[in-house]
Amino acid sequence: MKFSVSKDELIKPLNLVAGVVERRQTLPILSNVLLSLDGQNLSLTGTDLEVELVGRLGVTGAADGDITVPARKLVDICKSLPDGADIEFSVEDGRALVKAGRSRFTLSTLPASEFPTVEADVGDIELSLSQALVRSMIERTAFAMAQQDVRYYLNGMYVELASGRLRFVATDGHRLALCTGPDQVEVADTAVIVPRKGILELARLLDGEGSVSLVMGSNHVRAVTEQFTFTSKLVDGKFPDYERVLPKSPDKSVSGNRLELKQAFTRTAILSNEKYRGVRLSLTPGSLEITANNPEQEQAEESLAVGYSGDVLEVGFNVSYLLDVLGVLSGESIRMSLSDSANSALIEEGWSEIANRSAALLTLCSAENSFHSIRSSKVSIALVLSRSSLVGFMVCLRLVISQVLGPS
Secondary structure, eight states: OEEEEEHHHHHHHHHHHHHHSOSSOSSGGGGEEEEEEETTEEEEEEEOSSEEEEEEEEOEEEEOEEEEEEHHHHHHHHHHSOTTOEEEEEEETTEEEEEETTEEEEEEOBOGGGOOOOOOOOOSEEEEEEHHHHHHHHHTTGGGOOSSOSSGGGSEEEEEEETTEEEEEEEOSSOEEEEEOOSOOOSOOEEEEEEHHHHHHHHHHOOSSSEEEEEEOSSEEEEEOSSEEEEEEOOOSOOOOGGGGOOOOOOEEEEEEHHHHHHHHHHHHTTSOTTTOEEEEEEETTEEEEEEEOTTOOEEEEEEEOEEOSOOEEEEEEHHHHHHHHHHOOOSEEEEEESOTTSOEEEEEOGGGTTTSOEEEEEEEOGGGOOTTSOSOSOOOOOOOOOOSSSSOOOEEEEEEEOOOSOO
């Protein structure tokens, strides 16, 4: 087996494939990347038995064959080479030889026959979507996924196809993010839970302008682009009834600059309680005051001019969750709608620039609205994306955040 390829062509797919490989493995073969050469087509495969990623690229001077080499070492070697370097790869006497200019590296190998692959079942559901759309939906919801939660069904993204719509839903038990994609998806209704690592790896490889084909089966989900094939096992479990946390219609409105609010919350958070991260929002006509304090009796205050004409109102939130929400929004201005301190609130991006910006809805609800399988929480977030007929895709984002009612 041998081939030649430039560093610039190899480094990107190799980096993505190696990202799937865990640094510490119980099986030595899982630390390797599988190189398979068929004619002028080279495929790179990495797996951790849960997620598998296959990258493809063209090479020259090829002689067919299959071999596995240490993934991280091969990545480090390629990164250390100068830009534009030509890499010559060959296998001799059970060793992989990598040459570039005056540099020469010899790597250990393991037989390709020992390399495990994810046995994906035949998908029942298949749909084609824009890579940019899927990546955007993931980025707007991934922050709410749980990490190493004992409720294993929360450690991932809930992907639902129902009534002609695609939804991504994530929650860590404290907040819930929900994104709805194009309104018309002509496939049968289904729902799967994709593990956290699979979702993050999928977002990394979706950076092109083309489309991605999603294939959903009973045990696996597969995403196929021109350069990559991504396969992930599914989480076997029942996702909570997320629709129960959706808010009621609010009746008071506050408008302000998103960046100014984000900066104010960032400064106020410095002196918030390190454990509970609570801040108080005091609304009076034309003004918003943000207050935070901590057990050391230190206090931070921020005053902002906002568009508000309702009654005096005070509400409390976890500032970390507010910053997460403002971080995924992209408009210059936002509008918050509330009814009172005990009920839901709604935040949306400024509608005056709707022709070229996405819209966002953020709903803040009290802890009483949390659903059964989520413990009494400080924050729940729901995001909803929808398609606009004005300019391609206009994203509508709904976020649901529970108010901070104080230490539990």
